[in-house]
Amino acid sequence: MSNRVVQEPTLLLLTALADAPRHGYAIMQEVQMISQGRVKMRTGTLYGALDRLLGQGLIEVHEEAVVDGRARRTYALTKGGRAVLAEEAERLAATAREAVRRLNLGGVTA
Amino acid sequence: MSNRVVQEPTLLLLTALADAPRHGYAIMQEVQMISQGRVKMRTGTLYGALDRLLGQGLIEVHEEAVVDGRARRTYALTKGGRAVLAEEAERLAATAREAVRRLNLGGVTA
DNA sequence: CAACATATGTCGGCGAACGACCTATAGGCA
DNA sequence: TGCCTATAGGTCGTTCGCCGACATATGTTG
Numbered sequence: 042m043s044n045r046v047v048q049e050p051t052l053l054l055l056t057a058l059a060d061a062p063r064h065g066y067a068i069m070q071e072v073q074m075i076s077q078g079r080v081k082m083r084t085g086t087l088y089g090a091l092d093r094l095l096g097q098g099l100i101e102v103h104e105e106a107v108v109d110g111r112a113r114r115t116y117a118l119t120k121g122g123r124a125v126l127a128e129e130a131e132r133l134a135a136t137a138r139e140a141v142r143r144l145n146l147g148g149v150t151a
Numbered sequence: 152m153s154n155r156v157v158q159e160p161t162l163l164l165l166t167a168l169a170d171a172p173r174h175g176y177a178i179m180q181e182v183q184m185i186s187q188g189r190v191k192m193r194t195g196t197l198y199g200a201l202d203r204l205l206g207q208g209l210i211e212v213h214e215e216a217v218v219d220g221r222a223r224r225t226y227a228l229t230k231g232g233r234a235v236l237a238e239e240a241e242r243l244a245a246t247a248r249e250a251v252r253r254l255n256l257g258g259v260t261a
Numbered sequence: 262c263a264a265c266a267t268a269t270g271t272c273g274g275c276g277a278a279c280g281a282c283c284t285a286t287a288g289g290c291a
Numbered sequence: 292t293g294c295c296t297a298t299a300g301g302t303c304g305t306t307c308g309c310c311g312a313c314a315t316a317t318g319t320t321g
Contacts, residue, residue, distance in 0.1 A: 048158070048308065053246065059253035066268050075249050079242075086309050088270060093308085112269075123254065130250035132189070133243045136163065139185050140240035143169035144233065158277065176299050196278050198301060203277085222300080 047099075047129055050082055051090050055099065055118065055126045062103035062117035065091065091116060099125055157209075157239055160192055161200050165209065165228065165236045172213035172227035175201065201226060209235055 047055065050072070057063060057071035065087055072082045094100045099122030104115040118126065157165070160182070167173060167181035175197055182192045204210045209232035214225045228236065 049246070050309070052250070056246070056250040056253055059250060060256040064268080065270090066266095076246070083310060083312095084268095084270065085272080085311070089308075114269095126250055127254055130247040130254070132186075134247040134251075136159075136166070136186070137240040137244040137247065140162070140166040140169060140236055141244075143166055144237055144240075146170040160278065174299080175301090176297095193279060193281090194299095194301065195280070195303080199277075224300095 050086055052129055053080060054090055055122060058116060058118045062115045064115045160196055162239055163190060164200055165232055168226060168228045169236060172225045174223060174225045
């Protein structure tokens with residue numbers, strides 16, 4: 042019953058991976074760009090969300106390299122993640138449309 | 152920097168009040184309808200959110216009647232609430248558009 | 262050398278949402 | 292009559308995603 046599928050920061054994360062695989066830092070920058078600088082995703086949110094999404098099978102590790110003894114992972118959307126993102130995007134768009142419709146109904150002639 | 156303006160359940164609540172003032176129970180039903188039965192708002196969420204939104208000045212008490220010794224309040228959007236809802240709806244629509252755009256970019260030829 | 266960007270992560274805490282429960286009346290139905 | 296459901300409004304403890312701050316390491320530029 043619960044909606045709690047994905048929240049906005051998470052949705053932006055998925056969106057950031059929609060066109061190409063990216064690594065963590067790049068995702069943060071991409072999220073900022075997508076949201077026109079409004080949402081600055083923190084690392085705490087990022088890596089927490091990545092773990093969660095990996096567990097949910099919405100994203101996967103695309104490539105894993107070790108650079109200077111540090112893991113460098115790039116993540117990619119899975120088919121499931123792609124489907125979820127498409128669904129959520131449609132749902133969001135529908136909600137937004139409904140909000141606008143109602144604002145116009147009750148707004149002017151209230 | 153933080154996005155956290157309003158979350159989805161809250162946004163649906165505001166949307167439910169966009170065309171006409173409503174009381175709590177009616178809001179719950181309306182939210183269900185708007186979301187096509189996907190989001191079933193609980194009373195815990197509802198009244199918590201109403202208090203919060205009243206405090207933020209996004210909604211106001213429209214009418215207050217006492218029926219059978221019980222308070223019956225109807226809530227309405229304030230101008231501020233209306234503005235916030237309009238903004239958020241636009242933002243959501245933009246995010247959804249970007250998600251779809253990127254899905255089409257990377258989806259087929261990946 | 263200091264400062265910033267790149268890059269990856271951990272941890273404590275907050276707050277919205279959730280879920281379960283409570284009260285109360287009216288109506289359907291077995 | 293007793294039970295369930297819908298209407299209507301409300302409280303409270305818990306969960307969980309997000310936030311903010313911190314830690315670490317390298318490369319670059321002033």
